[in-house]
Amino acid sequence: MSERKAVIPAGMEAVYEKIGYAPAVKVGNTIYVSGQIGRDMAMQLVEGREAQIVQAFENLKLVLSAAGASLGDVVDLTTYHTDMRDLPLFMKVRDQYLTTHPLPAWTAVGAHMLGGAAGYIVEIKAVAVLPD
Template sequence: MSGRKAIVPAGMETVYEKIHYAPAVKVGNTVYVSGQIGRDANMKLVEDREAQIVQAFENLKAVLEASGAALADVVDVTTFHTDMRDLPLFMEVRDRYLNTHPLPAWTAVGAHMLGGAAGYIVEIKAVAVLAD
């Protein structure tokens, strides 16, 4: 496939270079964002539940911005949750970030473990489409 570009925002080089995945790939005007978890710029888990969800959205926002997109360009979101009882808190935080109409499609999935380590409670994967 031609025209693919890896999107690697500042501070996320480690995932590309050592873990071997792109935080996002841009193809034409579509941006495919890999699952973003609640780890900070030092690759450390953010432990507070709400703060971890916020950090995952901030990471999503940073990846989108590095690609030339914004949260308002998101058309599809898939979230993975280690405890579905966190959905009300997740939706409260989500609505702070994804509040442009029309709202994106959303799929929420329960998962045993995220980010390859215990402690992560949410992972956010998204697709954004830039205006022509």
């Protein structure tokens, strides 16, 4: 089995140290990214629906970059939404970030609450594979 390596970008150390999970784990050429929410580097909720979705994608991009990957390497995306009526807005933002074809597989799930606190509307989990 390949070695597992925690991926912890600068600014996300508190997630690992205080909350107790890695923003991602890299195993061989595969990167498993934990759910990214609309929280800034000060671990504060970003206000505004579109701004929160953008921040979640920016956090995903940051984690992938720290692992040596990009959004173009994402092969599987799972998103959790507190209000499925946000899907058109989510897809509008998503399409600005995910432009490499073929597009990744995607599963959208409705959820009551995200990020352990009220106010979060989306969480984005991904799997990326680096080229050999």
